[in-house]
Structures are given as C-alpha cells and as structure tokens.
Amino acid sequence: MIPVVALSDLTVTRGGAAVLRGLSLRLGTRERLAIVGPNGAGKTTLLRCVVGLERPVAGRIALFGNACGGERDFRPFRPRIGFLFQDSDDQLFCPTVAEDVAFGPLNTGATAAGARARALEALEALGIAHLAERVTHRLSGGEKRLVCLAGLLAMRPEVLLLDEPTNGIDAENMARLRAALEAFDGAMILVSHDAGFVAGLATRAMLMRDGALVEAEIHDHPHLHSHPHLHPKG
C-alpha cells in the first residue's frame, strides 16, 4: 500500500546547524503516529517539511505516492493534509469563527453557501456550534484550538498534522479535542512533548532526538505513585 506520507533521508539545516539529520518516515493510511521529544528536537520542522513550508537540503518527500519538490508540487496536496499550527493565532485571521472555518472550503472552490454549511457542520462535529458567530480574537485558548481544528476538518483532509494540539487548552475542551481526534477517520501525526495525551490516541510512537527518529513502544501500565493535587475545599 502506498504510504500517505513518505520521507526519506531528510536533512534540514538552519543557520549551518542540522535540524533534521537523514530522517526517514512512512505513514500509512489509517496510522496515528505519535512523535514525542524535547523542545528543539526538530518536531515542528518535520511537520513543516511534510506540507512543503520547509525545504530540505537533502532527501525526498512523497505525498500520496507523488514526489514533491517545489511549491507547485505541494499545493494540490495541502487541502488533503490539515496542519494544526502551534500558535492558534497564526491560523485564525478572519473576524468571525464561521468565516475562518469556511476559508479552506472557499479556497478549494466551494460556493459561499456550501462553505458556510461545511463550516457549521465541522463546528457541530466538535461540539462548538455555539461559537460560530463569535469574534476569533476574543476566544479562550482552548476555544481557539478547537476552532483551528474545525478549520482543518472543514476541508475534509485525509491526514492531520497536529503540532502540540494540547497547547493552551483547558480540561473541557481537551475532552472535545480527544473525542474529535478519536473519531477522525484518517492518518495522523501527533507531535507533542505531552507524552500522556498523544500516547492515548496513537497506534504507533516514535521518539525524536537531535533530528532523528527512533521507534518507541506505547505501553500502558498501572503506576503506584503519589503526587500532590488540588480539590475544592469542603
């Protein structure tokens, strides 16, 4: 079967230093891959390479079996790959939520009414239909995260690239996010330093260290531990 994303021997340098060193990766159609690693390990750079925002100095990128080199090669595949940026404010640039979510479908040729319908449908699916007419920059961090995701889902992507999906998210919206990702019927790369969240969703995991990937094992076992936590008084 053709992998949806195939990277081989990717090397990316920035300011003379290598960020990715000969990295290879294959992502299957329904695979959910968690990539965990410390800050600065090159996780975001890896995702940027997949959608062609970052150009490697060496190595090959193939999306859905097609080799991609320049901006023109990547363009037709971007609507099929939803990329959730680390900072929600980078993604939300329209005044209202409904308009922002409709932006992607409009770009891919939907009519105004069709794009709006798809936007509302995506918001509904995430349980945030009530935010549709809200102003994007007045949303909470967690709401912004979900609206960004709705903007991607409205394009009906086959792959999701999630860069720190739990950034700035509160418990209630975290549950919505998890439910939405569990329901997503496609391939996914989850990048995070929060191993707990991504390990629960992923079918495969890799560790990223110094620009290279190593296979990891997801395992679940009970811990006998004690830690301080807070409860309301009374």
Next chain:
Amino acid sequence: MIARLVPGDLRLRLIAAFVLVACLSQLSHLPVAGAALAVLAVASLGRVPLRRLRHVEGFVLLLFVMLPFTLPGTPLLTLGPLEMSREGLARAALLACKVLASALVLLAFLGAVEPARLGAALHALRLPEPLVRIFALTPRYLALIRDEIRRLREAMRARGFRPGTNRHSWRSYGNLIGMVILRALDRARRVDEAMRCRGFTGRFPHAALPRPGLRDWRGVVLTAGLGVVLVLADRG
C-alpha cells in the same frame, strides 16, 4: 436623520461617502462650510459617537495654532514678535469646518462597519488585492501586536526599567520597537504559511455581495445631491 442618506449596500456607501467628502473638500467660503458642518452635525446627532472625533481634534487645534500666525494679512492681535491675522483665522476656521464635516460623514457612513466587511466592499469596487488584504488583516493582528508590546514593556518594568530622558531609555525603546517589528514579521510569515496550508493561492475568496437595491441608489443620489448643492452654493 442621516440614516436616510446612508445606503445599506457597502459599495454604494463607500462611493457616496467619497463623493460627499470630495465635494466638502472643494468648499472655499466659511459660511457654506459652516452651514455644511451644522447640517451634518444635526443630522448625525445620536448616530455618531462624538468622542470618536477626538482623532481629528488634535489636527484642528494645530490649524488654529499655526495658521493665524503664519498667514500674512490684516493684523488682529500682536503677541511679541508674532502677529495674528484675520485671514489666517478665517482660513483655520474654514479648514476646521471642512475637516470636522468630512470626519462626521466618514463616521456616520463607515464608523460602525467592521473592517473585514469594508475589505470585501473595497474588493468588490476593484481595489488592488494586496491593498485590500492589508486593510482587512491589520485590525485583526493589531490587537496581538499591541499585546506583544504590552508584555514586552511589562517585562522591562519587571526588571526595573524606568523610562527617562537618557541614552539607556532611548536605546531600550529602540530595541523594543525593533523586537516588535521582528515579531510582527515572523507572525506575518506564519499567518501566510497557515493560509497556504489551507489552499490559499493569492486570491481572497470573498463572497459575492448582493446587488444593491433601489433604496441604496436613492441614498447615493441624495448624498451626492447634497454635495453638489454645497459646491454650487459655494460657487454662487
């Protein structure tokens, strides 16, 4: 009252406001300009939040300070080496009336419109795409940039910075401005990338605006008519 003049359709509203302001700018007699200001002020009473006129008040004040003393003419008052002329005072009053009247028109016609809607209307009027995009995106990101400046300043204060008139303060503010510009550039790059990831190729997918109705056209005709009447009164 001015609500009758303002067309509901944004494209026509822009055109109407442009025509009226263009006519106001042609006035050269104080009584006509004053009358125009009075009519507009009465008409827009309750519709225009007057505190928003503050943005032009500084400019008007500057006119009154500068013009009477710089335009030669019949002296009215002498302050040391400075002479206040009747002509200068009249010119300042004329300009003030025109500026305030134009500001009232813009506020009444466009003051309450969301920048993004205005962007769509400007696009429909065939303004260049990059200009429209800058116009539509600026207000969205201005708030973020303002927040960034606030956070940087707080961080400076938290490290004991007290602004003063000295080299250290100027240098620090220089660094602050430089950092804000760098971050804004970074932000612009990332917003562009996020847009490209969602299939943006340089053409904004503005929804087509509905055709303007009869009422909208009537507004344009009435507004333009008011402008023409003012210009004729000024000439005659």
